[in-house]
Amino acid sequence: xxxxxxxxxxxxxxxxxxxxxxxxxxxxxxxxxxxxxxxxxxxxxxxxxxxxxxxxxxxxxxxxxxxxxxxxxxxxxxxxxxxxxxxxxxxxxxxxxxxxxxxxxxxxxxxxxxxxxxxxxxxxxxxxxxxxxxxxxxxxxxxxxxxxxxxxxxxxxxxxxxxxxxxxxxxxxxxxxxxxxxxxxxxxxxxxxxxxxxxxxxxxxxxxxxxxxxxxxxxxxxxxxxxxxxxxxxxxxxx
Numbered sequence: 001x002x003x004x005x006x007x008x009x010x011x012x013x014x015x016x017x018x019x020x021x022x023x024x025x026x027x028x029x030x031x032x033x034x035x036x037x038x039x040x041x042x043x044x045x046x047x048x049x050x051x052x053x054x055x056x057x058x059x060x061x062x063x064x065x066x067x068x069x070x071x072x073x074x075x076x077x078x079x080x081x082x083x084x085x086x087x088x089x090x091x092x093x094x095x096x097x098x099x100x101x102x103x104x105x106x107x108x109x110x111x112x113x114x115x116x117x118x119x120x121x122x123x124x125x126x127x128x129x130x131x132x133x134x135x136x137x138x139x140x141x142x143x144x145x146x147x148x149x150x151x152x153x154x155x156x157x158x159x160x161x162x163x164x165x166x167x168x169x170x171x172x173x174x175x176x177x178x179x180x181x182x183x184x185x186x187x188x189x190x191x192x193x194x195x196x197x198x199x200x201x202x203x204x205x206x207x208x209x210x211x212x213x214x215x216x217x218x219x220x221x222x223x224x225x226x227x228x229x230x231x232x233x234x235x236x237x238x239x
Contacts (some may be wrong), residue, residue: 001020001021001022002018002020002022003020003041004020004238005017005018005019005020005139005140005142005238005239006018006236006237006238007038007073007109007202007236007237007238007239008024008070008234008236009202009204009231009232009233009234009235010026010029010030010031010034010037010039010194010233011030011031011032011034011036011038011039011058011115011233012028012029012030012036012037012176012203012204012205012218013027013028013030013053013058013147013149013150013170013172013176013204014026014027014028014029014034014037014061015027015028015057015061015147015170016044016047017097017106017139017145019108019139019140019142020107020139020140020204021106021107021139021140022047022141023049023052023105023106023107023108023139024046024048025046025048025049025051025108025137026044026047026049026050026051027040027045027050027051027052027053027135027147027170028051028052028053028059028060028061028147028149028207029044029050029061029063029064029066029169030058030059030060030061030062031061031064031093032046032065033057034058034060034061035189035207036207037232037233038208038233038234039071039233041066042063042064042069042116044069045065045070046066046069046070046072047066047070047072048072048073048105049058049072049073049074049075049105049106049108050063050066050067050072050073050074050075051074051075051076051135051147052064052074052075052076052077052080052138053076053077053115053132053134053135053147053148053149054076054077054080054115054117054130054133054135054149054150055077055079055080055083055116055119055121055123055128055130056119056120057121057179058112058176058177058180059149059160060076060080060121060149061151063076063080063084064087064089064196066082066163066165067089067093068088068089068186069086069235071093072093073093073094073095073105074089074093074095074193075094075097075103075105075110075135076093076096076097076121076133076155077097077130077131077132078096078097078130078131079117079119079121079123079128079130079131080095080128080130081094081095082123082128083098083123083128083176084122085089086124096196097112097128097133098112098114098133099112099113099114099131099133100113100200103221104198107139107140107180108137108138108139109137109138109139109144110135110136111135111136111137111164112133112134112135112220113133113134113135113136113148113153113156113164114133114134114156114159114219115132115133115134115148115149115150115151115214116132116151116152116153116154117132117149117150117152117182117183118130118131118132119131119132119239121157124186125169129143129237132149132150132151133149134146134148134149134151135149136164137140137165137191138161142165143166143168143199143239144164144166144167144168145164145169145170146160146166146168146169146170146171146196146198147170147237148171148172148184148192149172150172150183151172151183151184152184152188153188153191153192156193157192157195157196158196161195161196161197161198166196166198166199167195167198167199167200168198168199168200168202168239169192169193169196169198169200169201169226170202170204171184171189171192171193171201171202171203171204171215172184172189172203172204172205172206172217172239173185173186173189173203173204173205173206173211173214173215174186174203174205174207174208174211174212175207175211176182176204176205176206176207177207178207178208181235183205184232185214186211186214186218186221187214187218187222189201189203189218190215190218190219190223191222191224192225193219193222194209194222194223194226195228196213197223197224198223198226199225199227200226200227200228200229200239201215201219201226201227201228201229202228202229202230202231202239203215203216203230208228210226212230215228216230
C-alpha cells in the first residue's frame with residue numbers, strides 16, 4: 001500500500017487515485033481515442049471504484065470496457081448507470097446518484113454535487129439524457145477533492161466550499177478538443193479556486209497549453225494562496 005495518496009493524470013478530465021489504504025479510484029476514464037492520453041486501457045490496474053460525471057465520450061470514455069475487465073463499482077448519474085446496465089454490468093456494481101446523494105465505499109466518502117452541464121449520449125439505438133454531476137470525495141483522513149466534470153460557473157460552488165471544504169480541485173479550464181466548447185474559462189476556473197479556498201488546483205479539460213498557462217496567471221491574481229500543479233498524462237503526484 002502507498003504511504004501517501006497517489007494521483008495519476010490520465011489526460012482530459014481523467015484521474016487514477018490510490019488511497020493510503022490501497023483503494024483504487026478512477027474518474028472520467030477517457031483513454032481510447034484521447035490524443036492527450038499516454039495510457040492504455042489494458043495497462044490499467046483494475047480499479048475498485050469508478051466515478052463518472054456524465055455520459056459525454058470525453059468523460060464516460062472507457063468506463064464500460066473497464067467494468068468488463070474488472071469487478072469495480074460505478075457511481076454516476078442515472079443515464080450512465082442505465083447504459084452500463086443495458087450492456088450487461090450487474091446491478092449490484094452500479095450506484096445511481098443525483099445531486100445531494102452521499103456514498104460510502106471502503107475508505108472513500110463521495111458526495112454528489114450539482115454541475116451546470118448536460119449528460120447526453122448514444123446508447124445502442126437510444127439517445128439518453130441525464131443530469132451532469134460533480135464529486136466532492138475524500139479518502140481516509142486526507143484532504144477532499146473537488147471534481148466538477150464539466151460545468152459552467154455558478155454561485156453555489158462557493159456554498160460547496162463553505163459546507164464541505166475540499167482542498168484539492170481537479171478543475172476544467174478549457175476545451176477538450178479544438179472543436180469542443182469551453183464550460184469554465186481560465187478566469188472563471190480561478191474564481192472557483194478563490195470561492196472554495198483551494199490549497200491545490202490541477203487544471204484539466206484542455207487540449208492546448210495556453211489554457212493552463214492562462215489559468216495559472218488568473219489564479220495568481222484571484223486566489224494567490226492556491227498552488228497550481230500542471231500535470232501531463234502519466235504524471236503522478238501525492239495530493
